Amino acid sequence: MKNLVDKLEKSQILSHSEIKTLLNSKDNYLHQRARHVAKTIYGNKIFARGLIEVTNYCKQDCYYCGLRRSNNHVQRYRLSEAQILDCCKTGYNLGFRTFVMQGGEDGHYTDNTMAALITKIKSQYPDCAITLSIGERSRESYKRLYEAGADRYLLRHETANNAHYSQLHPSEMSLSSRKECLQNLKEIGYQVGCGFMVGSPGQTLDHIADDLLFIQEINPAMVGVGPFVPHSSTPFANRQAGDLWLTLNILAILRLMKPNFLLPATTALGSIHAKGREHAVLAGANVIMPNLSPTDARQKYLLYDNKISTDGETAANFSNIKQSMKEIGYEIISARGDYLEI
C-alpha cells in the first residue's frame, strides 16, 4: 500500500486495480501523506465558501435527492433577490469572500434573472467570487452567467459509468449531457467542480476507481465528494448511507493525485459523523462550505435526512466550525481562495 501512496505522490498514474487497492486501505498512512501534501500547498489554512440555497424547486427527478420534483412532501420556496443580498451581507461581514448560489433546476431563474443577480452581487462585493451550482443549462446560458461575473461552477458528474448513471437518474438525464455541460463550463473559463456521492445505490469500488480516473482526465479545479445519505421520501429511502472511511480514502487519493485540488469537507460528511468534516481536513480537504441561507430555508432545503446546521444562527454555526477547525490545528481564513494552477 505504501508503495502506491509514494507512486501517487510522485505524480505517477495509477492503474484501475492499484486505485482499488488504495480505496480498500485501512491504513492511516494514506491520510497522513495527503494531509502533508495539502499542508505544503495550503498550510493550515482552510477556505470558506458561504452557501446560499436559493431555491428548492427542481424540475429534475434524481432518485437520490429529497428535492426531486416527485417529492410532494416538500414545502417549496425561492429566495427573493433582497433575501439573497441579505445573505451575502451577513456572509461578507463574517469574512466570506466566496458565495455559492446553489439550488434545484428552477425555471424561475432565467438567464436574465440570474445575470442581473450576479451583476448586483459583484457590484456590491467586487472582492468576492461567485460560485454557481444550479444544474444543467445550455452553453449559451453558462456563457451569459460567466460574462455577468460568475467565477466558478459546481456540477457533480455523479458517476462516470453509464449504467450506474441510469440507476441513479430517470431516462431523460444522461451522463453524456453531464459531460457536455462540464466541457462547456471549462471551455467558457469557469473554475469547474465535478464529483460524486460515496455509497450511492449500485456503486461499486470499480465505479469509484473509474470516477477517479475520469476526474484525472477532465482535470477540474474542485472535486466535491461526500457520502450518499438516504432521504425518507425518495426511492432510495431504505438504502445505507456512504461510509466515512471510504470517503476519507477517496479525498486522500484525490489530494495526492493533484496537490492543488480544492477539496471540500462536505456537509454530508458532517451529517453522517459528528467529526466528519474535521476527519476530512485531516485526510487532505481544504475547503468548508458553511450555510448562509435563512434558517427557514435551510430546513426546507433537504437533499437528504439529518442534514446538520438546519437550525441556529449563521454566525453561531460559523463560529462553531471555526473553533472545531482550530482544535485540530487549522484556521478558516477570509479569502476568495481561487484555484491556483501549478
Ligand code: SAH
Ligand atoms: N441541483 C444542483 C445542485 C443541488 S444538488 C445539482 O444537482 O447539481 C447538489 C448535490 O447534492 C448533487 O450533485 C448530489 O451529489 C448531492 N446530493 C443530492 N442528494 C443527495 C443525497 N441523498 N445524499 C448526498 N448527497 C446528495
Ligand code: SF4
Ligand atoms: Fe434537482 Fe439537483 Fe436534486 Fe437532481 S440533485 S433533483 S438536479 S436538486
